[in-house]
Amino acid sequence: MTVPSADLAALATAYGVATEYWDWQGQHTTVSAETIGAVLTALGVDVSTPQATAQACSDLWLRSWRRTLPPCVVARESWTPWMPVHVPHGQEVRLEIVLEDGEVVAARQVDNWVPPRIVDGVETGEATFELPPNLPLGWHSLRAIVGAPGQEHTTTATLVVTPQRLELPPAVAHRRAWGLMTQVYQLRSANSYGVGDLADLADLATWGAADLGADWVLVNPLHAAQTTAPMEASPYLPTTRRFVNPLYVRVEDIPEVAYLPAAARADIAALATRAQTLNGADRIDRDAAWAVKRQALRIVFATARSARRQRAFEGFCEREGQGLVDFATWCALADVHGQPWSAWPEPLHRPDSPAVADFREEHADDIDFYRWLQWVVEEQLAATQRLAREAGMSVGIIHDLAVGVHPEGADAWGLADALARGISVGAPPDQFNQLGQNWSQPPWRPDRLAELGYAPYRDMLRTVLRDSGGIRVDHIIGLFRLWWVPDGGTAREGTYVTYDHEALIGILCLEAHRAGAVVIGEDLGVVQPFARDFMRERGILGTSILWFEWRDDSPLPPQDYRELCLASVTTHDLPPTAGYLELAHVALREQLGLLTRPVEVERESERMAIAKIAGALAAHGLPADPGDVAEFVESMHRYLALSPARLLGVSVPDLVGDRRAINQPGTDKEYPNWCLPLSGPDGSLVTLEQLTRSPAPRRIARWLR
Numbered sequence: 001m002t003v004p005s006a007d008l009a010a011l012a013t014a015y016g017v018a019t020e021y022w023d024w025q026g027q028h029t030t031v032s033a034e035t036i037g038a039v040l041t042a043l044g045v046d047v048s049t050p051q052a053t054a055q056a057c058s059d060l061w062l063r064s065w066r067r068t069l070p071p072c073v074v075a076r077e078s079w080t081p082w083m084p085v086h087v088p089h090g091q092e093v094r095l096e097i098v099l100e101d102g103e104v105v106a107a108r109q110v111d112n113w114v115p116p117r118i119v120d121g122v123e124t125g126e127a128t129f130e131l132p133p134n135l136p137l138g139w140h141s142l143r144a145i146v147g148a149p150g151q152e153h154t155t156t157a158t159l160v161v162t163p164q165r166l167e168l169p170p171a172v173a174h175r176r177a178w179g180l181m182t183q184v185y186q187l188r189s190a191n192s193y194g195v196g197d198l199a200d201l202a203d204l205a206t207w208g209a210a211d212l213g214a215d216w217v218l219v220n221p222l223h224a225a226q227t228t229a230p231m232e233a234s235p236y237l238p239t240t241r242r243f244v245n246p247l248y249v250r251v252e253d254i255p256e257v258a259y260l261p262a263a264a265r266a267d268i269a270a271l272a273t274r275a276q277t278l279n280g281a282d283r284i285d286r287d288a289a290w291a292v293k294r295q296a297l298r299i300v301f302a303t304a305r306s307a308r309r310q311r312a313f314e315g316f317c318e319r320e321g322q323g324l325v326d327f328a329t330w331c332a333l334a335d336v337h338g339q340p341w342s343a344w345p346e347p348l349h350r351p352d353s354p355a356v357a358d359f360r361e362e363h364a365d366d367i368d369f370y371r372w373l374q375w376v377v378e379e380q381l382a383a384t385q386r387l388a389r390e391a392g393m394s395v396g397i398i399h400d401l402a403v404g405v406h407p408e409g410a411d412a413w414g415l416a417d418a419l420a421r422g423i424s425v426g427a428p429p430d431q432f433n434q435l436g437q438n439w440s441q442p443p444w445r446p447d448r449l450a451e452l453g454y455a456p457y458r459d460m461l462r463t464v465l466r467d468s469g470g471i472r473v474d475h476i477i478g479l480f481r482l483w484w485v486p487d488g489g490t491a492r493e494g495t496y497v498t499y500d501h502e503a504l505i506g507i508l509c510l511e512a513h514r515a516g517a518v519v520i521g522e523d524l525g526v527v528q529p530f531a532r533d534f535m536r537e538r539g540i541l542g543t544s545i546l547w548f549e550w551r552d553d554s555p556l557p558p559q560d561y562r563e564l565c566l567a568s569v570t571t572h573d574l575p576p577t578a579g580y581l582e583l584a585h586v587a588l589r590e591q592l593g594l595l596t597r598p599v600e601v602e603r604e605s606e607r608m609a610i611a612k613i614a615g616a617l618a619a620h621g622l623p624a625d626p627g628d629v630a631e632f633v634e635s636m637h638r639y640l641a642l643s644p645a646r647l648l649g650v651s652v653p654d655l656v657g658d659r660r661a662i663n664q665p666g667t668d669k670e671y672p673n674w675c676l677p678l679s680g681p682d683g684s685l686v687t688l689e690q691l692t693r694s695p696a697p698r699r700i701a702r703w704l705r
Helices: 006-014 033-042 050-058 198-212 255-259 262-280 286-301 307-337 354-362 364-390 410-414 446-451 455-465 501-515 529-538 577-581 584-591 599-619 629-641 652-656 688-693 696-701
Strands: 020-022 028-030 072-076 082-088 093-098 104-106 108-110 117-119 122-130 138-146 153-162 177-182 216-219 396-401 423-427 437-441 470-473 481-486 495-498 518-521 542-545 565-568 647-651
Touching: 006 033, 006 050, 033 423, 033 481, 033 495, 072 501, 082 093, 082 138, 153 501, 177 198, 177 652, 198 216, 198 364, 198 396, 198 688, 198 696, 216 470, 262 286, 286 364, 307 354, 307 364, 307 410, 354 364, 364 396, 396 455, 455 470, 455 501, 470 501, 501 518, 501 529, 518 542, 529 542, 577 584, 577 629, 584 599, 599 629, 629 647, 629 696, 647 652, 652 688, 652 696
Parallel strands: 072 153, 177 216, 177 647, 216 396, 396 470, 470 518, 542 565, 565 647
Antiparallel strands: 020 028, 082 122, 093 104, 093 138, 108 122, 117 122, 138 153, 423 437, 423 481, 481 495
């Protein structure tokens, strides 16, 4: 490992790239010059030679002085930050704020002398303005007007005013709300096309509300995957986070189906019958399910819509704008040229190229089909949330936001300038995976995200928050810092890159406030201590998993859990609780070579942990025999019910005694991640109908109401 030079270390610090860190076991680690160099290169900094590195270091101050205005300003309501405005020395300048509604408000210039500097041969001065304290929440514009009257020129930038704190919605502001946690694709019913869909989710939600008294359902990310085989199985590696996977559409619930000619309805019925044979398979086969469902959807799309429905579709397309056009174009391009898009002809590598414009004209109907799919899935998502609330849920559906996107997906194509190249997101070695993780996802470039006024981030959040009662942000620590792994390196050979958490968390709070949604941050793993304090200050709930909540060498007493958190026994990165008690996770990690210490040491460590949890249960008067799995699982949920946690979650696999892990972190093809349907204690498949008829869920629910 080469130790970074002083210039390289200074550049790294200026760009928020860590040169050292402390790992999960408290050991200090110095980041290599090779890693730092690769990360800075991905941020557009020339460090190819010592001379280039020294020049980049000496030019650091030019980054801000070359701009009239900062690229984007994010402030909290009632804040009055000072704003630097750079202009040719001696020129007049005034600063205005153009509010969302078009009103113009003047900013006050303050007396703050800053010596002028020579910037690219021009003597440049810095004027300072103060933002007024009464700006409303929202997305506004800064407008700097430079020069004497008649010779003025204008520069603009984005201004975002965010809430000081995201207040909890009324449903959870003064009482606990409990709910179900599920992977939608696992909810296969008699009418599923081999994959659980939004109608199945609506059935689960209404049953959970009416029969169990549940307040919400937390689902896996529903982001869109590829539309051509092979479809990525992981909901956490989508092609885009802004749009939704039409695999979750229930064909028969589209209004136009009722008006199809008899022959077309018969064709759809035949396709449904064919797809329903997939419900008996022991693996979720997304490619087979989508191949059949897509044929059925094409039949419906070809049907004429009423004038009212056509206007609604056109209104949706207008609201979603160019982002929807780009996504639909990528889907149509993938149909013609296959995957990955990096293998397409070079003129098709950018959505704004003349070749792509020509393609849009030639394939307008295909692009309309993919836009129509997004309209249909939005309607069904809205219906699912409405039905959940009407059935009695106080919150309804809580959606999940993945950390990133597929490196060959629609966002990597359409938002290429905003994403870092030659880099993947991951996690350093930790208790989940002692070898570290590489998630194969290109990260946001913090500098480009600010230059774009955070518009891609905002648009993504609005889609996920639309028609929902809340949002869970997977690995929310990624809004503070992300582990960047240079291509070709192992997960251990990465480093942290810092993000503007004030901006990212603030915008999240603003969009959730407007949606009336609760926000849950998944803050597991290696976490900077201040991050949890910041989340609490902003009104964002954390995540507490019973298996990981310890104080010194003992399980955390329930009364000491955080109030602002979603507490649950388990998570999708662990086996269901019945499997955990049997040490299924240790056996699986040994089988896959993911352990860094002897398996017997791992087994003994887990047995001791289970024994201590049993002791904690017994100390609170709860049944505590791990040998009686069903009763022990019930006791663990009763233990959490004694906590002040505002949200309490129950995993659907725990309701049916499932033992198989849905995901093993750090693996790709070694394990059938995200492809296992629900199963019972004996491994037999469990349908949605069987789940809702079972008495087991009611035994746990009675302690949580």
